[in-house]
Amino acid sequence: MPKREQLQDDYLESRLIRRRLVLSAIFIVILLSLVLGRLYVLQIVEHEHFSTLSDSNRVRIKALPPTRGLIFDRHGVVMADNLPAYRLEIVREQVEDLDNTLLQLRQYVEYSDQELKRFKQSLKRRRPFESIPLRLNLNDEEVARLAVNLHRFEGVEINARLTRNYPQGAHAVHALGYVGRIDERDLGEVDGVEYAGSTHIGKLGLEKFYEHELHGTVGVQHVEVNANGRTLRVLDESPPMQGNNLHLTIDSSLQKVAEEAFGNNSGAVVAIDPNNGEILALVSMPIFNPNLFVNGISFNKYNELRDSHQRPLFNRALSGQYPPGSTSKPFYGLAGLELATATKDQETYCIGFYKLPNEERKYRDWKKQGHGHMNLTDAITQSCDVYFYDLAYRLGIDRMSSFLGQFGFGVKTGVDSTGERNGLLPSREWKRRHEGMPWFPGETLITGIGQGALLVTPLQLANSTAAFAVRGTRYQPHLVKSVEKVPEYNRIEIASRVAGRYEIQKQQNWEHVHKAMVNVVHGLRGTAHGISQGLEYKVAGKTGTAQVFEVAQDEEYDEETVLEKLRDHALFVSYAPADDPQIAIAVIVENGGHGSSVAAPIARRIMDAYLLERS
Amino acid sequence: MNQTLDSDSTSITRRVMDALRLDPVLLSLLIILALFGSMVLYSASGSDQAVVIRQMTRIVVALLLLVAAANIPLRMIRKISIWLYLAGLAMLIAVMFYGEVGKGAQRWLNLGFIRFQPSEILKLAVPMIVATYLSNRVLPVGLKELVVSSVLVAIPVILIARQPDLGTAILVGSAGFFVLFLAGVRWRVMISLGVLLSLMAPLLWKFALHDYQRNRIATLLDPESDPLGSGYHIIQSKIAIGSGGVYGKGWLNGTQSQLDFIPERSTDFIFSVFGEEFGFFGSIVLILIYVAIIFRGLYIAAHSTENFGRLLAGAFSLTFFVYLFVNTGMVAGMLPVVGVPLPLISYGGTSMVTLMMGFGLIMSIRSAKRFLV
Numbered sequence: 001m002p003k004r005e006q007l008q009d010d011y012l013e014s015r016l017i018r019r020r021l022v023l024s025a026i027f028i029v030i031l032l033s034l035v036l037g038r039l040y041v042l043q044i045v046e047h048e049h050f051s052t053l054s055d056s057n058r059v060r061i062k063a064l065p066p067t068r069g070l071i072f073d074r075h076g077v078v079m080a081d082n083l084p085a086y087r088l089e090i091v092r093e094q095v096e097d098l099d100n101t102l103l104q105l106r107q108y109v110e111y112s113d114q115e116l117k118r119f120k121q122s123l124k125r126r127r128p129f130e131s132i133p134l135r136l137n138l139n140d141e142e143v144a145r146l147a148v149n150l151h152r153f154e155g156v157e158i159n160a161r162l163t164r165n166y167p168q169g170a171h172a173v174h175a176l177g178y179v180g181r182i183d184e185r186d187l188g189e190v191d192g193v194e195y196a197g198s199t200h201i202g203k204l205g206l207e208k209f210y211e212h213e214l215h216g217t218v219g220v221q222h223v224e225v226n227a228n229g230r231t232l233r234v235l236d237e238s239p240p241m242q243g244n245n246l247h248l249t250i251d252s253s254l255q256k257v258a259e260e261a262f263g264n265n266s267g268a269v270v271a272i273d274p275n276n277g278e279i280l281a282l283v284s285m286p287i288f289n290p291n292l293f294v295n296g297i298s299f300n301k302y303n304e305l306r307d308s309h310q311r312p313l314f315n316r317a318l319s320g321q322y323p324p325g326s327t328s329k330p331f332y333g334l335a336g337l338e339l340a341t342a343t344k345d346q347e348t349y350c351i352g353f354y355k356l357p358n359e360e361r362k363y364r365d366w367k368k369q370g371h372g373h374m375n376l377t378d379a380i381t382q383s384c385d386v387y388f389y390d391l392a393y394r395l396g397i398d399r400m401s402s403f404l405g406q407f408g409f410g411v412k413t414g415v416d417s418t419g420e421r422n423g424l425l426p427s428r429e430w431k432r433r434h435e436g437m438p439w440f441p442g443e444t445l446i447t448g449i450g451q452g453a454l455l456v457t458p459l460q461l462a463n464s465t466a467a468f469a470v471r472g473t474r475y476q477p478h479l480v481k482s483v484e485k486v487p488e489y490n491r492i493e494i495a496s497r498v499a500g501r502y503e504i505q506k507q508q509n510w511e512h513v514h515k516a517m518v519n520v521v522h523g524l525r526g527t528a529h530g531i532s533q534g535l536e537y538k539v540a541g542k543t544g545t546a547q548v549f550e551v552a553q554d555e556e557y558d559e560e561t562v563l564e565k566l567r568d569h570a571l572f573v574s575y576a577p578a579d580d581p582q583i584a585i586a587v588i589v590e591n592g593g594h595g596s597s598v599a600a601p602i603a604r605r606i607m608d609a610y611l612l613e614r615s
Numbered sequence: 616m617n618q619t620l621d622s623d624s625t626s627i628t629r630r631v632m633d634a635l636r637l638d639p640v641l642l643s644l645l646i647i648l649a650l651f652g653s654m655v656l657y658s659a660s661g662s663d664q665a666v667v668i669r670q671m672t673r674i675v676v677a678l679l680l681l682v683a684a685a686n687i688p689l690r691m692i693r694k695i696s697i698w699l700y701l702a703g704l705a706m707l708i709a710v711m712f713y714g715e716v717g718k719g720a721q722r723w724l725n726l727g728f729i730r731f732q733p734s735e736i737l738k739l740a741v742p743m744i745v746a747t748y749l750s751n752r753v754l755p756v757g758l759k760e761l762v763v764s765s766v767l768v769a770i771p772v773i774l775i776a777r778q779p780d781l782g783t784a785i786l787v788g789s790a791g792f793f794v795l796f797l798a799g800v801r802w803r804v805m806i807s808l809g810v811l812l813s814l815m816a817p818l819l820w821k822f823a824l825h826d827y828q829r830n831r832i833a834t835l836l837d838p839e840s841d842p843l844g845s846g847y848h849i850i851q852s853k854i855a856i857g858s859g860g861v862y863g864k865g866w867l868n869g870t871q872s873q874l875d876f877i878p879e880r881s882t883d884f885i886f887s888v889f890g891e892e893f894g895f896f897g898s899i900v901l902i903l904i905y906v907a908i909i910f911r912g913l914y915i916a917a918h919s920t921e922n923f924g925r926l927l928a929g930a931f932s933l934t935f936f937v938y939l940f941v942n943t944g945m946v947a948g949m950l951p952v953v954g955v956p957l958p959l960i961s962y963g964g965t966s967m968v969t970l971m972m973g974f975g976l977i978m979s980i981r982s983a984k985r986f987l988v
Contacts, residue, residue: 010922013754016799017925021917024796024929028909028936032902035940038947042857043895050857054870061847 060129060223063197066216067162069243071176071206073252074278074481079176080207082162085295086138088146090119093128094155101153102134108145111135115296118181125187131157133199136181137295164200164294170287172255174315175248175279175479177205177418178290194218197240200294205315206246206479208418213483216243245484247491249278257609258283261602267569267589268316268458270477271606274466274575274584276496277475279415281606282459284316318420321455322588325544326383327573328404328450330468330513332391333376335403337509341394344512347373350386356393356441363389363445366545380516381526383543385449392448397439400447401427406502407464407474414476414499415459423460426453451547458586461573466584469540469575471510472502517542518578527596528572531604537611540581541574541603543596546588567591572599576607583610636685636982638915644908645681645959645974649674651904652885652960658867659881659888660962666881670962677971684975689983692976693750693923696743700767703740706733707774734783735969737771739976741787742930745794750923755799764795782941782954789937793930798922848884849948856890856947863894881962883954886946902939905958909936912974915981924980931973938970 042050071080088109095101102116111134122132138146138158146158164179180203182195190211195201197218202208219240224232258269262285271281288305297305305313314320336342352370353362365371365385371378379387392400404410410425424430426447428439446452456464459477467474476499482491504510517540520526527543546569570592575584585603592598632639653667653674660666687695710733745764752760768791776784796805855869864870869891880888890898912932919925938958944950946957956966 013799013922014925016754017797017922017929018917020797020799021913021925021929024793024933025910025913028906028933031936031940032906035943035947035949036899036902038944038949039856039890039895039898042853042947043859043890043898044861046857047860050854051860053854054858 062130062221062223064219064221064237064240065161065197065199066218066240067242068164068179068200068216069214069484069486070245071214072245072247073172073250073255074248074280075251075253076247077252078167079172079248079250079252080164080166083165084160085136085163086143087133087159087161088135088138089131089133089157089159091129091131091155091157092123096154101156105134105153105156108149109135109138109142112296112298114299118183118296121184125192131159136163136199161199166290166294168252169291170289171259172250172252172282173287173290174284174317175205175250175255175282175417176290177207177209178203178293179207180293181296203293204419205417206248209416210246210480210483213246214243216486217241242486244486246480247482247484248479249273249280249481250282250479251280251610254606254609255281255283257281258602258606259285259287261605262589265589265592265598266310266316267587267592267599268320269585269587269602269606270317270459270462271583271585271610272462272466272475272477274469274475274581277463277466277477277499278481278496279459279477279479280583280610282317282479284314284318284320284458286310286312288312315419316588316590317458318415318417319457320588321421321423321457322569322571323452323454323546324450324456324461325546325569325571326385326450327461327465327542327544327571327586328454329380329383329388330517330542331404331407331409331464332388332395332400332448333380333513333516334468334509335395335400336376336391337512338505339395339399339403341399342376342391344376347375348379348384348387348390350374350384352386354386354389354445356445359442361442363442376512377516377519378525380513380542381519381523383520383527388448389445392444393441395444395448397426397428397444397447400444401425404464406472406500407467408460408500409454409456409464413459413463416478416480416494420459421457423457424453424455450544458588461571461588462584462586465573465575465586466581467500467502469581469584471507472504473498474500474502514540514578517574521574521600528574528600530596531600535604537576537607538578539574539576539604539607540578541572541600543600544571544573545569545593546571548591567593570597570599572596572603574600574603574607576611583607635682636978637682638911638978638981641908641911641915641974641978642681644904644911645971646678648904648908648959651901652957654866655885655889655892655960656881656962658869658892659885662867666962673967677967680968681971681975681978684972685978685982687976687979689921689924689979692743692927692979693747696740696747699736700740700744703733703736704771704774706736707771709733710778711774732780732783732965734771734775734778734780734787735965737775737787738783738790738934738969739973741768741771742790742794742927742934743976745791746923746926746930749794749798749926750921754922755801756795760798761795761800761804764791768792768795780954785941785953786934786937786955790930790934793933794926797916797926797929848879848952852884852887852946853948855887859891859894861894862896863890863892866892868892883942883952883956883961884946885961886943886957889960890946902943905936905939909933909939912977915977919980919983921983924983928977928980931977935970935973938966 067082070078073079088105090101092098115135119132119134126132143158150156150158166173166176166178179200181199182201186201187195190201194215194217198215202211202214207214217240220238221234222236223234254271258271258281262283266285268285269281269283270279272279292301337344350365350371352368353364355362366383370386371382371384374382374384374387376387378384405425410423412420412422426443431437431439443452447454463474463477476497478494480494482493484491518538520543521528521539521541522532523529528541531539548568568591570589572587573585575581583606585606587599587602589598589602628639653670656670657663657667745767748764748767749756749760756764768788772784772788772791775787858864859869869888889901893901909932912928912935916925916928916932919928935958938955941950941953941955942957945952945955956963958970959967
């Protein structure tokens with residue numbers, strides 16, 4: 001075969017392109033004839049048919065909202081259900097003068113400007129024959145007043161619709177989250193068709209995270225209407241399908257014990273089953289009533305909640321970030337032994353402060369006069385700071401942060417809820433990136449007692465403690481135990497997932513630190529000795545105190561004179577029974593002072609409730 | 616032919632047109648269509664003057680850009696095509712990470728002073744780069760050229776389809792395909808590619824798409840199964856068009872349109888408003904105007920003196936036809952609902968600007984011939 005001519009031949013090429021252009025033109029004519037033919041059919045052949053349809057346009061398609069899935073605790077206690085509530089709704093095309101009607105309605109029932117704004121927004125995206133809610137949750141008096149006058153308002157309806165309800169009110173609100181009215185932002189995230197009939201959507205927490213399970217499938221109704229738009233009969237219907245039910249890992253009664261144990265304090269508790277990552281209780285105090293948000297909270301009430309100095313809306317358990325203080329010491333102790341930086345008998349002499357070589361600055365112990373000779377067990381039992389300053393100095397920040405990282409510090413746990421934060425595990429790299437500064441040796445010391453830049457969320461701390469309790473296996477904590485699929489009502493278990501595993505080099509190392517933690521509670525000099533009275537099982541724990549503000553070099557921290565909101569946070573981590581851990585707990589009481597006196601008793605009450613009342 | 620015309624008639628308009636390198640035939644057709652469109656839009660928007668004024672402003676801006684594009688020399692167009700293409704790709708990738716989400720799709724890039732869809736740029740850049748590439752090669756295209764061009768087209772098309780913006784992906788893809796088609800890809804190659812693609816479709820369906828995208832496409836293919844979404848659009852749109860009859864119900868008198876039964880009636884579904892108010896007769900007239908524009912573009916392509924001009928002008932004109940065909944087909948219930956506007960009539964700025972710039976480039980191709988010969 002002759003080789004193809006490689007020179008461009010403009011004549012041949014232009015003829016080729018022209019041929020193709022003519023061909024395209026023919027295609028165009030054919031395809032557009034098809035369109036015209038279709039239009040001919042629609043507009044001439046079937047004109048009569050469509051003309052009649054257009055004149056009456058009687059068949060309407062209505063969306064039927066699905067019923068939201070229910071939420072139960074691990075023993076079947078109802079945490080969230082749906083109740084019928086009366087709503088004031090308006091069908092736009094049946095109202096002649098909308099503005100006037102809205103004005104007149106104000107004589108019989110109150111609605112806020114906010115509700116009016118929302119109504120007008122829905123008006124834009126819904127079809128003219130759909131009923132659009134103006135006011136939700138009418139009380140009996142309002143219903144009565146409106147019902148009497150309803151004949152005066154064409155197109156205004158009172159309808160009973162199922163609305164989300166939290167039967168236990170504020171109980172477990174931070175674990176559940178809540179639903180609220182759909183707004184523009186929500187619509188951007190979901191399939192508009194599925195929500196064509198819905199008015200509410202999960203806004204926070206589980207309700208948001210499991211929105212796709214809880215919402216259900218929209219139904220459709222073809223109805224014939226008369227000239228005024230009133231429904232005459234239903235022609236065809238495919239009913240909506242209820243959303244799936246959730247069964248939680250949360251134990252409602254345990255949760256209640258935890259909430260009550262807090263009294264008027266603010267703070268958080270997370271209790272986890274260390275053997276599978278199931279969250280047994282997740283408490284952030286104070287709590288608030290989520291039912292307020294379902295039907296649109298008033299500005300005043302919202303501002304009151306938002307501006308309260310105790311910040312009830314803030315989910316401390318997932319979003320609160322606190323220095324772990326001395327609760328980090330068992331992890332450093334284990335790091336020291338595992339990395340062969342410390343031995344179990346090696347002693348440090350504590351004179352009440354620590355100094356870096358060639359530095360004047362004093363790093364103080366919480367006990368002014370010092371603890372004297374300290375080995376690792378003593379240092380954990382009595383929470384000696386100087387021992388851990390020294391240990392930190394020898395470990396160095398790089399090894400410290402990589403070791404804590406293996407127990408989940410500084411990364412999200414991946415819990416199935418919204419709003420979880422990272423905490424902060426400082427390192428040289430982090431400091432260079434965020435502050436553009438090198439790491440100073442003094443910061444290593446402060447990090448070594450869980451202060452400084454180190455931050456944890458209560459959930460993170462509980463999960464790391466749980467991982468410690470079962471010798472290094474860290475599960476991904478979760479709130480949902482199973483999803484009950486509707487309509488078969490079969491439960492699909494959510495499998496426990498291992499998020500990370502630290503392989504212990506020598507089991508004696510772990511056992512040594514573990515025994516020291518048992519000593520914290522059961523030893524005579526243990527900082528949490530106070531809760532050991534009458535204990536029927538063994539507890540391993542560690543107290544902690546997190547500084548809210550720094551005491552200047554020459555000053556002293558005096559609990560009595562410090563304002564309450566600047567007082568230290570009290571912390572306590574623990575797991576029990578010590579020999580066969582069933583529950584791991586982290587407690588943080590904001591401005592509670594010492595971990596021993598405030599936080600530890602809360603943990604004790606939870607453990608009692610879980611371990612004793614269960615059997 | 617044009618030379619003789621020029622020397623005879625030296626009217627002022629003609630001289631202005633020549634100075635600005637514009638094609639009077641194409642320009643007047645475009646202006647007639649745009650003005651006609653504004654009239655329909657006034658009715659579709661429920662007699663909202665503000666909407667029409669905004670649309671008119673866009674038309675003026677788009678026409679200014681058309682004039683600017685018409686004055687870019689052909690050499691320059693070839694030179695910038697690679698940069699425009701790369702910039703477009705970069706912005707598409709940026710949109711994946713920083714884009715603003717609207718109605719479940721991530722398409723918009725906000726540069727602070729302006730918010731736009733980078734995929735629009737690719738509607739121009741893809742045919743430009745493929746035409747640039749092929750114009751330096753011997754035609755008809757060989758295997759290597761075919762592979763390179765297909766990759767150039769496929770990358771942006773996949774990125775756009777994943778946003779997901781099926782309508783734009785189709786337009787960009789067909790623009791690129793038309794260049795190849797005109798450059799003479801052999802029929803057997805095209806047929807085997809078609810077979811290959813249809814074999815690959817199930818794989819793409821399974822692995823390249825998200826669940827919700829699959830659902831969306833499934834409803835597109837069977838609108839009647841989704842009476843709350845696009846199925847409703849189709850049903851109402853057919854009633855509107857069908858009830859228009861031969862001469863229509865008259866401007867501003869369409870009951871379907873005025874009573875708000877047609878969703879998206881000033882954007883993608885504006886042709887239903889038109890069909891209801893102007894009838895079959897009006898539809899014929901409208902489609903003839905479009906055909907005149909498309910054929911003028913093809914004529915310019917056929918009379919260009921170099922391959923680059925032939926390929927680019929031809930591809931732009933054919934893409935313009937795809938807009939028309941997909942939109943009218945979808946509104947009349949022949950094709951699935953994908954977001955393709957009725958060109959130069961639907962409300963909205965981005966497609967108006969790209970289309971007019973495309974026509975500006977066609978005019979530049981037309982003038983290039985006269986200076987070269």
